[in-house]
Protein backbone atom coordinates (compact mmCIF):
# COMPACT_ATOMS: atom_id res chain seq x y z
CA UNK A 1 0.00 0.00 0.00
CA UNK A 2 1.27 3.51 -0.82
CA UNK A 3 2.52 5.47 2.18
CA UNK A 4 0.32 8.40 3.23
CA UNK A 5 2.00 11.84 3.24
CA UNK A 6 1.08 15.46 3.70
CA UNK A 7 0.55 17.51 0.54
CA UNK A 8 -2.55 15.62 -0.61
CA UNK A 9 -4.84 18.58 -0.68
CA UNK A 10 -7.16 17.39 -3.49
CA UNK A 11 -8.06 14.26 -1.57
CA UNK A 12 -8.68 16.14 1.70
CA UNK A 13 -10.59 18.96 -0.06
CA UNK A 14 -12.90 16.38 -1.63
CA UNK A 15 -13.38 14.60 1.68
CA UNK A 16 -14.40 17.82 3.47
CA UNK A 17 -16.17 19.32 0.45
CA UNK A 18 -14.32 22.62 0.62
CA UNK A 19 -12.92 23.97 -2.69
CA UNK A 20 -9.12 23.54 -2.90
CA UNK A 21 -8.44 27.26 -3.29
CA UNK A 22 -10.05 28.00 0.09
CA UNK A 23 -7.64 25.80 2.05
CA UNK A 24 -4.60 26.74 4.02
CA UNK A 25 -2.21 23.87 3.38
CA UNK A 26 0.36 23.46 6.17
CA UNK A 27 0.61 19.71 5.71
CA UNK A 28 4.24 19.58 4.53
CA UNK A 29 7.58 20.85 5.81
CA UNK A 30 8.18 22.84 2.64
CA UNK A 31 9.25 26.45 3.22
CA UNK A 32 6.41 28.97 2.63
CA UNK A 33 8.91 31.36 1.01
CA UNK A 34 10.26 29.99 -2.23
CA UNK A 35 13.23 30.95 -4.33
CA UNK A 36 12.08 33.26 -7.16
CA UNK A 37 12.15 31.30 -10.40
CA UNK A 38 14.67 32.86 -12.79
CA UNK A 39 14.04 33.24 -16.51
CA UNK A 40 14.92 29.92 -18.10
CA UNK A 41 16.78 30.20 -21.43
CA UNK A 42 15.07 28.50 -24.38
CA UNK A 43 17.97 26.12 -24.99
CA UNK A 44 17.43 24.64 -21.51
CA UNK A 45 13.94 23.57 -22.62
CA UNK A 46 15.12 22.46 -26.05
CA UNK A 47 18.14 20.33 -25.12
CA UNK A 48 18.36 17.10 -23.22
CA UNK A 49 19.33 17.75 -19.61
CA UNK A 50 23.05 17.62 -18.82
CA UNK A 51 24.54 17.34 -15.37
CA UNK A 52 27.34 19.86 -15.70
CA UNK A 53 30.53 20.22 -13.68
CA UNK A 54 29.35 23.68 -12.67
CA UNK A 55 26.20 22.27 -11.06
CA UNK A 56 28.13 19.52 -9.27
CA UNK A 57 30.72 22.05 -8.10
CA UNK A 58 27.98 24.39 -6.83
CA UNK A 59 26.49 21.48 -4.89
CA UNK A 60 29.90 20.45 -3.50
CA UNK A 61 30.43 24.01 -2.28
CA UNK A 62 26.92 24.33 -0.80
CA UNK A 63 26.94 20.96 0.96
CA UNK A 64 30.68 21.10 1.75
CA UNK A 65 30.79 17.69 0.13
CA UNK A 66 33.84 15.97 -1.29
CA UNK A 67 31.59 14.16 -3.76
CA UNK A 68 27.93 14.48 -4.61
CA UNK A 69 25.51 13.66 -7.39
CA UNK A 70 22.01 14.99 -8.16
CA UNK A 71 18.89 12.86 -7.83
CA UNK A 72 15.26 13.35 -8.83
CA UNK A 73 14.56 14.15 -5.17
CA UNK A 74 16.20 12.17 -2.37
CA UNK A 75 13.16 9.91 -2.73
CA UNK A 76 14.64 8.53 -5.94
CA UNK A 77 17.58 7.01 -4.11
CA UNK A 78 15.50 5.98 -1.10
CA UNK A 79 13.60 3.69 -3.49
CA UNK A 80 16.65 2.54 -5.44
CA UNK A 81 19.06 1.96 -2.57
CA UNK A 82 17.98 -1.56 -1.55
CA UNK A 83 18.74 -2.82 -5.05
CA UNK A 84 22.13 -1.07 -5.13
CA UNK A 85 23.06 -2.27 -1.65
CA UNK A 86 22.03 -5.85 -2.50
CA UNK A 87 24.46 -5.76 -5.45
CA UNK A 88 27.28 -4.38 -3.28
CA UNK A 89 26.69 -7.02 -0.61
CA UNK A 90 26.58 -9.79 -3.22
CA UNK A 91 29.94 -8.53 -4.55
CA UNK A 92 31.41 -8.46 -1.03
CA UNK A 93 30.30 -11.98 -0.20
CA UNK A 94 30.36 -13.51 -3.68
CA UNK A 95 26.83 -14.74 -3.03
CA UNK A 96 23.54 -12.95 -2.23
CA UNK A 97 22.65 -12.67 1.46
CA UNK A 98 20.02 -15.03 2.83
CA UNK A 99 19.04 -12.88 5.83
CA UNK A 100 18.81 -9.13 5.35
CA UNK A 101 18.35 -6.61 8.16
CA UNK A 102 17.51 -2.90 8.24
CA UNK A 103 17.44 -0.66 11.34
CA UNK A 104 15.10 2.31 11.14
CA UNK A 105 13.62 4.99 13.38
CA UNK A 106 10.25 3.86 14.70
CA UNK A 107 8.80 7.31 14.02
CA UNK A 108 10.03 9.01 10.86
CA UNK A 109 9.55 9.40 7.11
CA UNK A 110 8.02 6.06 6.21
CA UNK A 111 9.37 5.72 2.67
CA UNK A 112 12.62 4.26 4.02
CA UNK A 113 10.75 1.53 5.82
CA UNK A 114 8.65 0.85 2.73
CA UNK A 115 11.70 0.51 0.46
CA UNK A 116 13.67 -1.88 2.68
CA UNK A 117 10.61 -3.90 3.54
CA UNK A 118 9.72 -4.31 -0.16
CA UNK A 119 13.25 -5.57 -0.78
CA UNK A 120 12.73 -8.36 1.76
CA UNK A 121 14.72 -6.86 4.65
CA UNK A 122 13.77 -7.71 8.18
CA UNK A 123 13.00 -4.41 9.91
CA UNK A 124 14.24 -3.45 13.38
CA UNK A 125 13.15 -0.21 14.99
CA UNK A 126 14.97 2.19 17.31
CA UNK A 127 14.13 5.69 18.53
CA UNK A 128 16.02 7.53 21.26
CA UNK A 129 19.40 5.91 20.70
CA UNK A 130 21.02 4.48 17.61
CA UNK A 131 21.25 0.69 17.39
CA UNK A 132 24.40 -0.68 19.01
CA UNK A 133 24.10 -4.30 17.98
CA UNK A 134 23.69 -4.80 14.25
CA UNK A 135 23.93 -7.70 11.82
CA UNK A 136 26.61 -8.03 9.19
CA UNK A 137 25.86 -6.30 5.86
CA UNK A 138 22.77 -4.69 7.32
CA UNK A 139 21.54 -1.12 6.82
CA UNK A 140 21.05 1.60 9.44
CA UNK A 141 18.83 4.51 8.42
CA UNK A 142 18.98 7.76 10.41
CA UNK A 143 16.70 10.71 9.71
CA UNK A 144 18.53 13.77 10.98
CA UNK A 145 16.70 15.86 12.04
CA UNK A 146 13.79 13.50 12.43
CA UNK A 147 10.59 14.27 10.59
CA UNK A 148 8.16 14.71 12.39
CA UNK A 149 9.86 14.59 15.82
CA UNK A 150 12.56 17.24 15.06
CA UNK A 151 15.16 15.59 17.29
CA UNK A 152 18.67 14.95 16.00
CA UNK A 153 21.68 12.77 16.78
CA UNK A 154 25.06 14.40 17.39
CA UNK A 155 28.04 13.91 15.11
CA UNK A 156 29.69 11.84 17.87
CA UNK A 157 26.71 9.49 18.02
CA UNK A 158 26.65 9.20 14.24
CA UNK A 159 30.40 8.56 14.11
CA UNK A 160 30.05 5.74 16.64
CA UNK A 161 27.30 4.28 14.54
CA UNK A 162 29.43 4.61 11.43
CA UNK A 163 32.26 2.79 13.19
CA UNK A 164 29.92 -0.02 14.11
CA UNK A 165 28.65 -0.18 10.53
CA UNK A 166 32.22 -0.36 9.24
CA UNK A 167 32.98 -3.29 11.57
CA UNK A 168 29.92 -5.12 10.30
CA UNK A 169 30.30 -4.09 6.66
CA UNK A 170 26.93 -2.44 7.03
CA UNK A 171 25.61 0.70 5.34
CA UNK A 172 24.74 3.90 7.20
CA UNK A 173 22.17 6.07 5.42
CA UNK A 174 21.70 9.57 6.86
CA UNK A 175 18.66 11.39 5.54
CA UNK A 176 19.25 15.12 5.99
CA UNK A 177 16.23 16.35 4.03
CA UNK A 178 15.64 19.16 6.57
CA UNK A 179 19.26 19.95 7.48
CA UNK A 180 19.64 23.17 5.45
CA UNK A 181 18.26 25.19 8.37
CA UNK A 182 21.31 24.36 10.49
CA UNK A 183 24.97 25.36 10.31
CA UNK A 184 27.18 23.23 7.99
CA UNK A 185 28.78 21.47 11.00
CA UNK A 186 25.42 19.88 11.80
CA UNK A 187 25.63 17.81 8.64
CA UNK A 188 27.51 14.54 8.56
CA UNK A 189 28.76 15.56 5.12
CA UNK A 190 30.95 18.18 6.77
CA UNK A 191 32.63 15.38 8.70
CA UNK A 192 33.13 12.95 5.81
CA UNK A 193 36.68 14.28 5.57
CA UNK A 194 38.72 16.09 8.15
CA UNK A 195 39.08 19.02 5.81
CA UNK A 196 36.34 21.57 5.81
CA UNK A 197 36.84 23.38 2.56
CA UNK A 198 36.50 22.03 -0.94
CA UNK A 199 40.21 22.01 -1.75
CA UNK A 200 40.48 18.41 -0.56
CA UNK A 201 43.73 16.53 -0.95
CA UNK A 202 43.62 13.35 -2.99
CA UNK A 203 44.89 11.04 -0.25
CA UNK A 204 42.20 12.31 2.14
CA UNK A 205 39.50 11.75 -0.43
CA UNK A 206 40.54 8.09 -0.67
CA UNK A 207 39.74 7.75 3.00
CA UNK A 208 36.07 8.66 2.72
CA UNK A 209 34.18 5.80 4.17
CA UNK A 210 32.48 3.53 1.67
CA UNK A 211 29.71 2.79 4.13
CA UNK A 212 28.02 6.18 4.56
CA UNK A 213 25.50 7.83 2.30
CA UNK A 214 23.98 11.23 3.07
CA UNK A 215 20.78 12.33 1.33
CA UNK A 216 19.83 15.97 0.84
CA UNK A 217 16.66 17.52 -0.48
CA UNK A 218 16.43 20.80 -2.40
CA UNK A 219 12.64 21.10 -2.27
CA UNK A 220 12.16 21.84 1.41
CA UNK A 221 14.47 24.70 2.38
CA UNK A 222 14.26 26.41 -1.00
CA UNK A 223 10.47 25.99 -1.12
CA UNK A 224 10.69 24.30 -4.52
CA UNK A 225 9.37 20.79 -3.92
CA UNK A 226 7.93 20.67 -7.44
CA UNK A 227 11.43 20.72 -8.94
CA UNK A 228 12.01 17.18 -7.68
CA UNK A 229 15.71 17.43 -7.03
CA UNK A 230 18.01 16.34 -4.26
CA UNK A 231 21.59 15.10 -3.85
CA UNK A 232 23.53 12.14 -2.60
CA UNK A 233 26.79 13.00 -0.81
CA UNK A 234 29.10 10.06 -0.25
CA UNK A 235 32.33 8.48 -1.47
CA UNK A 236 33.29 8.82 -5.13
CA UNK A 237 32.51 5.15 -5.69
CA UNK A 238 28.97 5.46 -4.32
CA UNK A 239 28.35 8.58 -6.42
CA UNK A 240 29.56 6.64 -9.45
CA UNK A 241 27.27 3.71 -8.64
CA UNK A 242 24.30 6.04 -8.27
CA UNK A 243 25.16 7.86 -11.50
CA UNK A 244 25.36 4.59 -13.41
CA UNK A 245 22.07 3.32 -12.04
CA UNK A 246 19.61 6.20 -12.18
CA UNK A 247 19.69 6.79 -15.91
CA UNK A 248 20.87 9.90 -17.75
CA UNK A 249 17.77 12.13 -17.81
CA UNK A 250 15.79 11.62 -14.64
CA UNK A 251 16.18 15.28 -13.58
CA UNK A 252 14.82 17.78 -16.07
CA UNK A 253 16.91 20.64 -17.50
CA UNK A 254 14.97 23.53 -15.89
CA UNK A 255 15.35 21.88 -12.48
CA UNK A 256 19.11 21.53 -12.99
CA UNK A 257 19.35 25.14 -14.18
CA UNK A 258 17.39 26.59 -11.26
CA UNK A 259 19.16 24.41 -8.71
CA UNK A 260 22.58 25.67 -9.74
CA UNK A 261 21.39 29.21 -9.10
CA UNK A 262 19.75 28.50 -5.75
CA UNK A 263 22.82 26.68 -4.46
CA UNK A 264 25.07 29.59 -5.40
CA UNK A 265 22.86 32.34 -3.99
CA UNK A 266 24.31 32.79 -0.51
CA UNK A 267 22.50 36.07 0.19
CA UNK A 268 19.11 34.49 -0.41
CA UNK A 269 20.05 31.46 1.70
CA UNK A 270 20.98 33.67 4.69
CA UNK A 271 17.72 35.63 4.40
CA UNK A 272 15.73 32.43 4.06
CA UNK A 273 17.27 30.87 7.16
CA UNK A 274 16.60 33.99 9.22
CA UNK A 275 12.99 34.47 8.16
CA UNK A 276 12.17 30.77 8.62
CA UNK A 277 13.63 30.83 12.13
CA UNK A 278 11.77 34.00 12.96
CA UNK A 279 8.47 32.76 11.56
CA UNK A 280 8.81 29.41 13.32
CA UNK A 281 9.36 31.21 16.64
CA UNK A 282 6.26 33.38 16.21
CA UNK A 283 4.18 30.41 15.12
CA UNK A 284 5.37 28.29 18.01
CA UNK A 285 4.28 30.91 20.51
CA UNK A 286 0.83 31.05 18.92
CA UNK A 287 0.52 27.27 19.10
CA UNK A 288 1.73 27.29 22.71
CA UNK A 289 -0.97 29.76 23.64
CA UNK A 290 -3.64 27.64 22.04
CA UNK A 291 -2.44 24.16 23.00
CA UNK A 292 -1.61 25.03 26.62
CA UNK A 293 0.61 22.46 28.26
CA UNK A 294 1.03 20.33 25.12
CA UNK A 295 4.48 19.09 24.19
CA UNK A 296 5.62 21.09 21.19
CA UNK A 297 8.77 20.38 19.16
CA UNK A 298 9.82 22.90 16.57
CA UNK A 299 12.45 23.64 13.98
CA UNK A 300 12.57 26.26 11.24
CA UNK A 301 10.64 24.09 8.76
CA UNK A 302 7.90 22.50 10.84
CA UNK A 303 6.35 22.32 14.29
CA UNK A 304 4.94 19.16 15.85
CA UNK A 305 2.29 19.39 18.57
CA UNK A 306 1.55 16.27 20.65
CA UNK A 307 -2.09 15.97 21.71
CA UNK A 308 -4.29 13.41 23.43
CA UNK A 309 -6.94 13.82 20.76
CA UNK A 310 -4.79 14.67 17.76
CA UNK A 311 -7.13 13.02 15.25
CA UNK A 312 -10.07 15.01 16.55
CA UNK A 313 -8.18 18.31 16.44
CA UNK A 314 -7.03 17.42 12.90
CA UNK A 315 -10.66 16.92 11.93
CA UNK A 316 -11.73 20.23 13.51
CA UNK A 317 -9.00 22.07 11.63
CA UNK A 318 -9.99 20.40 8.36
CA UNK A 319 -13.57 21.50 8.87
CA UNK A 320 -12.26 25.05 8.78
CA UNK A 321 -10.12 24.49 5.71
CA UNK A 322 -6.82 24.14 7.58
CA UNK A 323 -4.84 21.13 6.43
CA UNK A 324 -2.02 19.91 8.68
CA UNK A 325 -0.36 16.51 8.90
CA UNK A 326 -1.82 14.04 11.37
CA UNK A 327 1.20 11.85 12.08
CA UNK A 328 1.11 8.11 11.40
CA UNK A 329 1.08 7.46 15.15
CA UNK A 330 -2.09 9.59 15.48
CA UNK A 331 -0.58 11.28 18.52
CA UNK A 332 0.49 14.59 17.05
CA UNK A 333 -0.08 17.21 14.37
CA UNK A 334 2.76 18.54 12.25
CA UNK A 335 2.35 22.13 11.09
CA UNK A 336 4.43 23.44 8.20
CA UNK A 337 5.63 27.00 8.82
CA UNK A 338 3.03 29.58 7.80
CA UNK A 339 3.86 32.97 6.29
CA UNK A 340 2.35 36.07 7.91
CA UNK A 341 -0.95 35.99 6.02
CA UNK A 342 -1.34 32.27 6.56
CA UNK A 343 -0.57 32.67 10.23
CA UNK A 344 -3.45 35.13 10.65
CA UNK A 345 -5.81 32.62 9.03
CA UNK A 346 -4.50 29.87 11.30
CA UNK A 347 -4.95 32.04 14.41
CA UNK A 348 -8.58 32.74 13.50
CA UNK A 349 -9.25 29.06 12.92
CA UNK A 350 -7.57 28.02 16.18
CA UNK A 351 -10.03 30.14 18.18
CA UNK A 352 -12.74 27.72 17.11
CA UNK A 353 -10.76 24.57 17.79
CA UNK A 354 -11.39 22.76 21.04
CA UNK A 355 -8.22 21.08 22.23
CA UNK A 356 -8.00 18.54 25.00
Ligand SMILES: Cc1ncc(COP(=O)(O)O)c(C=O)c1O
Pocket residue numbers: 072073074075076109143147175177178216217218219225228229230
Ligand atom coordinates in the same frame (compact mmCIF):
# COMPACT_ATOMS: atom_id res chain seq x y z
C1 LIG B 1 12.71 12.95 5.94
C2 LIG B 1 12.45 13.00 4.47
N1 LIG B 1 13.35 12.49 3.63
C3 LIG B 1 13.20 12.53 2.31
C4 LIG B 1 12.07 13.07 1.75
C5 LIG B 1 11.94 13.09 0.25
O1 LIG B 1 12.16 14.37 -0.24
P1 LIG B 1 12.61 14.71 -1.71
O2 LIG B 1 12.42 13.49 -2.54
O3 LIG B 1 11.75 15.83 -2.12
O4 LIG B 1 14.06 15.10 -1.63
C6 LIG B 1 11.08 13.61 2.57
C7 LIG B 1 9.85 14.20 2.01
O5 LIG B 1 8.97 14.66 2.67
C8 LIG B 1 11.27 13.57 3.97
O6 LIG B 1 10.36 14.07 4.82
